[in-house]
Amino acid sequence: MRAAAIQLNATADVARNLERADTLVRAAAADGATLVVLPEKWVALGDDDAMRAAAQPLDGEAATWACATARELGIDLVAGSFGELVPGEDRTRNTSIHAGPDGEIHALYRKIHLFDVEVDGVAYRESDLETAGDEVVVSATADGVGLGLSICYDLRFPELYRLLALRGARVLVVPAAFTLATTRDHWEILLRARAIENQCFVIAANQIGEHPPTYRSGGRSMIVDPWGVVLGVVPDREGHVIADLDLAGQDRVRTKLPALANRRPSAYRWPETAEVQG
Template identity: 50%
Template sequence: MSSHLIAAVQMRTGADLEANLARARVLVERAAERGAELIALPEVFAWRGPRTDEAAAASPIPGRVSEFLCRLAADLKIVLVGGSFLERAPDAGKSYNTSLLIGPDGAIRGRYRKIHLFDIDVPGEVSVRESETRAHGRDVVTAPTTLGTVGLSVCYDLRFPELYRRLAAAGATILAVPSAFTFYTGAAHWEPLLRARAIENQAYVIAPNQAGKSPHGFPDYGHSMIVDPWGTVLARAGAGEQVILAELDPEHLARVRREMPCQLHAVLAR
């Protein structure tokens, strides 16, 4: 089995949709030029602005953002994890936070709507109520690719291991976690959570993060990562916009699962 290069794109997204899409194309093209076959964008890569503008900024599917992603994947002949973007929801004034998986033919292979919404209040640090403007997703989503089966998730989902256990049970060998993790939570929890999800599920984890400042005023953590099934961090970004790449080795994945068949031993999950 041959290995593959995969890439995570770290961005600073603002409230100018077209500027964000143009920047995303530049960074994805940069990764593709270096040989990446699967490339992942961060959460809310296409637009990030005031909460009061979210409903107006949300895009339907098909629509401007999904069509951009499909064209980009087809142009570069890559598997593209389209980070996430705001998708119009039936609930008045609310949007889904949606991640698309696009194949090299430009077809949508998977659509995941973020299940766990970020409602927290840490005095003096972070206060967010995503549920005021976002709708909950319901479905656990995996999709097959030539590199393996991809399990889709978004940011705050990372704190809920039961989701990833279900993705692994559905055959996922690559766990995508596009994020906009805050600096406050990221400095303490980002790497431990990513490595834990990789180790628990014996899967590759690709986690592109935002690297700017949220509309709520707090800084993003950056430090996008790619982690292997043993929990080794293969690639790690710094604080600014950049692209990181790592090798996905199917033989290493198979060996880890063969030598320590944890999923077969998970008796409480039966």
């Protein structure tokens, strides 16, 4: 299987972002990718007003484009994430869809962990605009390869990825808009850790550059193999990275170093409450 991660510099201009996404996805498909992953918030990235204005229902322009493009190109397309308007809800959802080569939505994932933090003096409060999801989602490519869906800040929660692997994921996808500072210091380490501990491929598509009003993303979109080896990285610009996923090699890793099979769930006792200080 040949896979690609798309790196995009999204702004508040929805039309521009759709055009760039279309160009980059077609370039990846022309390079032979049959699985393509877009970044988080590829439809629009800006302040809360811009994000509200760009939010769309599941039958809106973004999802319609993703399904039509996946069908036309004959690919599995994980359309990063976009602000989803949900009937009856005041807040949007940060939603990723997996569109198959049949032009249908095969899976829908709503970001579980919302980014309410401060980085480099900039406050991020996704919960002011968005409602968190509560469902772990595994999909499958047209060839039957399990896809574990996640979005950005989810990367810091290893229990999610273990569940994805135990539910059959062989490839973990991470659409993201990781900040410049956290990309520099944490991004690759976290991606390689999730790959190694779950013996999965990781396809991580990050935003790059400046976004309104004062946001900056760090790029370095990459594909990592189940041994933790980085197979390729996008340079510091819009573009894509391509890699062939050796599924037979993944089987060998899981057989010779059977960490998943050696788990002892009966010994894992979660505390009833989490005592976290600081």
